[in-house]
Amino acid sequence: MGQCFLYGNGGSAGWRVAVGLTEPGAPRENMLWVKSDRAGGKYVFAETEPENPSEGLIWFRVSSMGIITRTDVYADGAWAAADAYMYLTGSWVRIAAALVYLIRGGDQCANVTGGWKGVRYYWSASLPGGVPSVTWAEDGVSVTASGTAAGSLLVTEKPIDVTQYGTLLIECESASDQVMCQLSTDTGDLFKAGQAASVSLTAGTASLDLSALSGQYYVGIQPRAQKKAKIRQILLK
């Protein structure tokens, strides 16, 4: 749909847009619900950011195929992602999420990540690392690199589409120095070659800027030799 902007206010004969923190009382098929207490009644469907947005404007980001990929509400001078749902065959289906977890305590969030696995980190063909020690508990995952100099990798089984998110947040209970969180287009021995972005971890929350990234990436925790970290959660926002 190119740079087309489609503006609206409330809905048309075929569908409606509702806002609020609680489910709309009288839903009907194809109704859209933006879960926000900051959203107003006006909205726009567009691939690119609307110019001069008014407070409360809802921006349904759509792909070139016309699919809603993210929903933002303009509040206090900035866009903030919001959950959005569509009412289909009698129930609400989430079509856009304000945030997505990749690790949440002991939950590997397999529906998004495919699960996590400990593998060698290949610094180079002549310098392969070793498989890490990985322990999942209720409050997070502990990963300790092998003794080899190149270190180890705890990585998602599936690549994650980061297109609609601006930040990766990694909350650690503890982290040695030389523990990184990295995104890569490749996995296995090509993980380093496809590395797109990195941030070092410390106790607390580390943030990685994803503004210029689009498409799918494997997410990995990479401690160097004998370094370790305990991750409480990782999420896209």
Added chain:
Amino acid sequence: MRIYLDEGFRCHVSPGVGLTAAETDLFEGKAPEAVAGYRYIPAGKRWVRGDGRVFSGEMAAPWKPWAELDAVQRAYERTRNEELTAAMAEMVEEVYRRDMAEME
């Protein structure tokens, strides 16, 4: 690898006025043109994005669209591989010629 950072922590591969030098191994193997599309925050430094979110170093993330940097990187690797292959072929040919000369 030595890089040079401007006020917005954007990377430059050559020194210049107002740029600060930094060392990192995060860009090892990357094409210089691709490195120039990155923002690098050294350990102990902070960068505030336009929306107010604070990012602490050490962090490396593209500020140019990734697809553009990836295309540059893949072209760079293809060229490097071709140069490497040509150099090896030339070396083998040279050894072969030398051996043949000795045999004669």
